[in-house]
Amino acid sequence: MARLFNQGLIVEAETLSKSLTTRFPKHGFGWKVLGAVYQAQQRYADSLHATRHAIALLPNDAATYNNLGTSFLCLERIDEAEANFKKALAIAPDYAKALSNLGNLLKKQGKLHQAETCCRRALEIEPRYANAHVNLGNTLLMQDRLSEAQTCYRAALTITPAAANIHSNLLYCLSHDVTIEPQQLFAEHVAFGEQFEAPLRAGWQAHNNDKDPARCLQVGFVS
Known part of the structure; x- marks a missing residue:
């Protein structure tokens, strides 16, 4: 069972x-x-x-x-x-899942230093626990410690590379990092698309849109 x-x-x-x-x-x-x-x-x-x-x-x-x-x-x-x-x-006391979950809860309460302590303790006990890396990354992100948060998300992705939500967290973090070069940020998004979008392309419906490269485009911005 x-x-x-x-x-x-x-x-x-x-x-x-x-x-x-x-x-x-x-x-x-x-x-x-x-x-x-x-x-x-x-x-x-x-x-x-x-x-x-x-x-x-x-x-x-x-x-x-x-x-x-x-x-x-x-x-x-x-x-x-x-x-x-x-x-x-x-x-x-050394139950990594409960430590990580408590860290996530403390993060929601805004108790970021306590949350960080719980998540780091969980990773001392179980270094390859992806959720603990993610929860720590989210906690660091809320403290604007973007480089450290990226390290956490990348560590989680080495454990669960097919987790789209973790990759999405990484992209969000990168998008807020002013030290990231635009080319690198673009490459990271392209890599996400190749991994998670490409397998779905065969199921896309055809559209009868005008493909003339000189056509007038209508562009919408979403906040």
Whole structure:
């Protein structure tokens, strides 16, 4: 069941975890996976319900508290999210995911130095944890420490090179860096397009627009 979830087979994991919670309602693992499945589906209220069942049965499981905190955070229930991340860390002080998530929460609260400390500690424990690199990068970006933020995003991309959202964060950061040469900024955007846009070109619909290079163009600006 956990293997299905980790492989991204969310529907299959949901079916199996639901079956397990029906057959063995006092078995916490089934509720834990079901809560994680609902979270992956952005069904956060359902995730809270299932994960609370899991915590009642697994009161010393740090990962379950972390999952509960994540759902609370996605619902912008900040105080409850913080309490659960801290419960996870009280059980497992070196739990990198909870440290990174707490760092992300502290960043949202504007507690940037505390957020940075949490993210750096997470990376000391798990150097190849991409989300911690991203959360640290976002925290540094909010402090206008653009060069350091870029280093974090690039580190995350070495771990998860197919993550378009991380690459997008990098481009946003580069766009605000006055020390970046226009040619480099353009090249970075072209590279993004080649990686994420090119595979979709075959599915583009044809347009009957006038391709005369001398035609008058209508240009719109979006803020």
